[in-house]
Amino acid sequence: MTVTELLSYEDALAAYDPVMGLEVHVELGTRTKMFCGCSTALGAEPNSQVCPTCLGLPGSLPVVNETGVESAVKIGLALNCSIAEWCRFARKNYFYPDMPKNFQTSQYDEPIAYDGYLDVQLEDGEVFRVQIERAHMEEDTGKSTHVGGATGRIHGASHSLLDYNRAGIPLIEIVTKPIEGAGDRAPEVARAYVAELRELIKALGVSEARMEMGQMRCDVNLSLRPRGEQKFGTRSETKNVNSLRSVERAARFEIQRHAAVLTSGGTIVQETRHFHEEDGSTTSGRIKEEAEDYRYFPEPDLVPVAPSREWVEELRAGLPELPRLRRKRLQEEWGIADHEMQSVLNAGALDLILATIAEGADSAAARKWWMGELARHANESGAELAAVPITPAQVARVAALVAAGDLNDKLARQVIEGVLAGEGGPDEVVDRRGLKVVSDEGALGKAVDDAIAANAAVADRIRGGNLAAAGALIGAVMKATRGQADAKRVRELVLEKLGVQG
Numbered sequence: 001m002t003v004t005e006l007l008s009y010e011d012a013l014a015a016y017d018p019v020m021g022l023e024v025h026v027e028l029g030t031r032t033k034m035f036c037g038c039s040t041a042l043g044a045e046p047n048s049q050v051c052p053t054c055l056g057l058p059g060s061l062p063v064v065n066e067t068g069v070e071s072a073v074k075i076g077l078a079l080n081c082s083i084a085e086w087c088r089f090a091r092k093n094y095f096y097p098d099m100p101k102n103f104q105t106s107q108y109d110e111p112i113a114y115d116g117y118l119d120v121q122l123e124d125g126e127v128f129r130v131q132i133e134r135a136h137m138e139e140d141t142g143k144s145t146h147v148g149g150a151t152g153r154i155h156g157a158s159h160s161l162l163d164y165n166r167a168g169i170p171l172i173e174i175v176t177k178p179i180e181g182a183g184d185r186a187p188e189v190a191r192a193y194v195a196e197l198r199e200l201i202k203a204l205g206v207s208e209a210r211m212e213m214g215q216m217r218c219d220v221n222l223s224l225r226p227r228g229e230q231k232f233g234t235r236s237e238t239k240n241v242n243s244l245r246s247v248e249r250a251a252r253f254e255i256q257r258h259a260a261v262l263t264s265g266g267t268i269v270q271e272t273r274h275f276h277e278e279d280g281s282t283t284s285g286r287i288k289e290e291a292e293d294y295r296y297f298p299e300p301d302l303v304p305v306a307p308s309r310e311w312v313e314e315l316r317a318g319l320p321e322l323p324r325l326r327r328k329r330l331q332e333e334w335g336i337a338d339h340e341m342q343s344v345l346n347a348g349a350l351d352l353i354l355a356t357i358a359e360g361a362d363s364a365a366a367r368k369w370w371m372g373e374l375a376r377h378a379n380e381s382g383a384e385l386a387a388v389p390i391t392p393a394q395v396a397r398v399a400a401l402v403a404a405g406d407l408n409d410k411l412a413r414q415v416i417e418g419v420l421a422g423e424g425g426p427d428e429v430v431d432r433r434g435l436k437v438v439s440d441e442g443a444l445g446k447a448v449d450d451a452i453a454a455n456a457a458v459a460d461r462i463r464g465g466n467l468a469a470a471g472a473l474i475g476a477v478m479k480a481t482r483g484q485a486d487a488k489r490v491r492e493l494v495l496e497k498l499g500v501q502g
């Protein structure tokens with residue numbers, strides 16, 4: 001494999017202006033496929049969820065899934081799009097084994113939703129508006145597995161296996177207008193856009209939008225033009241990028257690659273490219289077909305889709321609170337700054353914090369544990385925060401024990417450590433490790449007396465008015481109680497017993 005020449009990111013941006021286009025495919029969470037009654041459940045035996053319609057057998061007739069159309073309209077409305085009063089499906093003709101019908105039922109010049117926008121917030125709080133060209137309905141293809149080769153790709157394989165369970169599962173493709181003016185922040189905008197879109201899709205309840213499961217995937221189109229030029233350069237299309245981080249890396253890599261080619265006097269080939277997770281690079285795929293290669297024509301077996309205005313308005317009225325507004329509201333309710341909310345989002349902690357609050361914790365405590373102890377644990381173990389082995393209910397229980405005075409922060413951290421180590425729930429860890437704030441005044445009083453007796457000189461200094469010296473006695477008591485005393489109460493007792501006013 002030849003090493004791809006790259007220009008430094010700074011040099012690339014000094015000479016060129018990036019223009020991006022993002023195409024996101026979202027697999028809808030409908031129970032059945034888009035044009036037949038086959039189940040969409042994951043994990044079934046290959047080719048067990050197929051019928052004559054999704055296999056494209058002669059004589060079979062498709063029927064549109066109403067929930068699929070409803071989901072498409074909801075997505076369109078949430079993206080501030082106009083909803084078509086009348087639109088048709090079209091056949092996108094191509095021959096490939098994963099498409100048993102030899103065409104994909106899609107939409108071409110009559111998408112169900114068009115001309116919208118999505119506002120996305122960048123890390124520094126700036127809001128960037130991404131214009132939406134269209135959102136249209138189509139169906140997924142089957143899945144091919146290439147066997148016998150070293151790489152799992154078709155080259156070198158001895159044979160391929162096909163599973164058509166996925167063929168016909170509803171997809172919504174959301175296409176942006178060219179994203180201009182992002183400059184050196186183009187990769188960040190791409191990532192923020194896909195992140196915001198994912199939140200939106202989840203909030204609408206139309207898909208779980210899990211990128212790692214392929215339920216949402218992004219094609220990153222990118223071209224460069226010399227600074228000051230209006231005309232777009234030739235674009236490349238990096239296909240099926242399936243994580244937020246990868247979207248950002250793919251855009252960045254293509255900016256540097258295009259710039260290297262252009263600077264050395266070369267020309268960019270319009271082609272699809274594969275993204276490689278391991279090193280963030282892309283490699284050449286196939287020369288990109290033009291629309292005419294697909295010989296689109298209106299699907300004759302399906303009636304046009306004509307959502308009534310009443311129904312569209314009903315769906316609009318039923319839209320949930322959209323993620324950006326919800327975040328704004330929560331931020332106000334919690335009384336936190338922009339950058340604090342941003343860290344919560346970056347850490348993937350929002351849903352966890354909300355779930356912890358729902359289990360009875362107050363917002364400050366919920367944020368504190370997830371953003372502190374647990375975020376640190378996630379970082380150290382290289383895991384997502386959501387994968388840390390503790391539940392919101394358990395975090396809420398720890399917060400409740402602290403609020404009740406049964407645990408101080410230091411002990412609470414030990415309880416969390418125990419839960420993460422698999423020692424059981426918070427109460428079990430408390431019992432097993434014997435972690436409880438010593439609240440028995442008699443025991444605590446004795447520990448204070450012992451500390452004073454053992455540190456007579458320090459006690460004298462405190463009696464003489466040196467209150468700062470109390471720290472040494474408090475430390476001694478905390479040590480004697482293995483950190484299980486309430487430090488504030490210890491301080492009160494020390495001063496009281498020495499007859500000094502705090």
Ligand SMILES: [Zn+2]
Nearest residue numbers: 036038051054
């Ligand atoms: Zn079917």
